[in-house]
Amino acid sequence: MVVEAPRFLQYKVGIIGAVGYAVYLIILPHVGTALATFIACVIISIISQQFARIFKAPVTIFYIPSFFPLVPGVAIYRTVFNFINGDTALGSYYFFEALMIAGMIALAVFIVDSSLEIKRHLDQKKHSMH
Known part of the structure; x- marks a missing residue:
């Protein structure tokens, strides 16, 4: 496997990716591509963080393969294709x-990781006060 995940985690990583992509496909008809990506990535990030703690593994083992279906490969291809063919307006759009899609992936990870870090900091502060 590309990310060298332990064998016993490979199915779990696949489940996270499938759940995230299912959320994306369910939400996509109702919102734009960027927002659907963001919501799916928030779900992937939350589940990945939980699995990382449960299975005592680095969260990146869960993140990287789970985000693959949402990476904007088609938009990047269309960007290059249209620029090469001289359609700069369409190339700029893609x-x-x-x-936007790449930014939504990064923003989702940032928000979930930061929220968990703030929660952890507040929990430590609360425990140290007692």
């Missing part, structure tokens, strides 16, 4: 779309 470039912006790719940036």
Whole structure:
């Protein structure tokens, strides 16, 4: 496997990716691509954080393969294709779309990781006061 995940975690990683992509597909008809990506990535990030703690493994083992289906590969391809063919307007549109999707992935990870870190800090502070 590309990320060298232990064998016993491979199915769990696949489940996280499948859940995230299912959320994306369910939400996509109702919202834009960027928002659907963001919501799916928040779900992936939360589940990955929980699995990392339960199975005592680095969270990146769960993150990297689970985000693969949401990476904006098609938008990047269309960006390059349209720029090469001289359609800079359409190429710019797809470039912006790719940036938005990639940004939503990063933002979701940042928000979940930061929220958990703040919660952990507040819990430690609360325990030290007692």
